[in-house]
Amino acid sequence: MKLSGHEDLRVQKTIQSIRTAFSVMLLKEDYRKITVTALCRQAVINKKTFYRYYDSVDALLEEILSEFSKGYVDTIADYRVPEDLDKINAAFFHYAVHQGPLYEKILCSVSYQHLSSHLVEEYIAKSWGKAPAFQNLSPGEQELFTTFIHATGLSMYRQWVEGGKKLPVEEVIDITNKLLSQGVAGLLPSNNPENGQ
Incomplete structure (x- = not known):
């Protein structure tokens, strides 16, 4: 409730x-x-x-997941995709770091991966799902694209946590931004002046 x-x-x-x-x-x-x-x-x-x-333990969990998801989606509400992918990625890491151990466990634990997938799917639907560049992709390309976005950012976060957070969060953000932007640039055109377009 x-x-x-x-x-x-x-x-x-x-x-x-x-x-x-x-x-x-x-x-x-x-x-x-x-x-x-x-x-x-x-x-x-x-x-x-x-x-x-x-109604159930599931309903309680769903409420908590919705709050986590809403907090992140609200944080990135004014960002545009794919132009602000670097800012979105940075916001994800900063948001995740400040949510505490429960959020970290839900995102990183193997037994909770189906739950963390729910958070990422909601983010993708509310951000990428509405982006004109994404809408121009075929349904098959959209599926592969969302899998890439989902797997890459979340996997990098999980590895950083599981590896003991050996790098400062800002360095991890920089690395993931480079990897994400290069991967996304291969499929979506960007109007970002830094990309020479």
């Missing part, structure tokens, strides 16, 4: 308790093993209280 801030203080505390307990559990164990019973025990509430606010 998304809070508007106008709810009764007890409701706010209950929702916060559920979300905190869920976040703690997600960091400790595989999502598929989290049950409503275990979540209620962790949140110190009963099942009836949980079901008053959420």
Whole structure:
């Protein structure tokens, strides 16, 4: 249940308790093993209280994923694709770094890859999906293109995290920008003056 801030203080505390307990559990164990019973025990509430606010554990997770996705999509809302790909990539890394361990785990853990894919698919639909250059591609080219964007940025982030963040985030952004822009430039024309067009 998304809070508007106008709810009764007890409701706010209950929702916060559920979300905190869920976040703690997600960091400790595989999502598929989290049950409503275990979540209620962790949140110190009963099942009836949980079901008053959420239909299922999946609904709670979906809410959290939507908030993560919305935050990032809002951050890049004014950027144009493909012209601002470097800014979009930098925004992704900066956003991810500031979201904390739960976001990092969802993006990096093998058992959560289907969840992180959801975040990336939403971003692609709201950004690239509306870009005129992307619309000019055939459906087959669009599929390959979105796979490239999805796999490249996310894989680079995952590798950086799994490798212990040996490079400063700004250096990682610079490297991924070079790799992404060269790959994208091969398929999409750009009106970016830096590309000589």
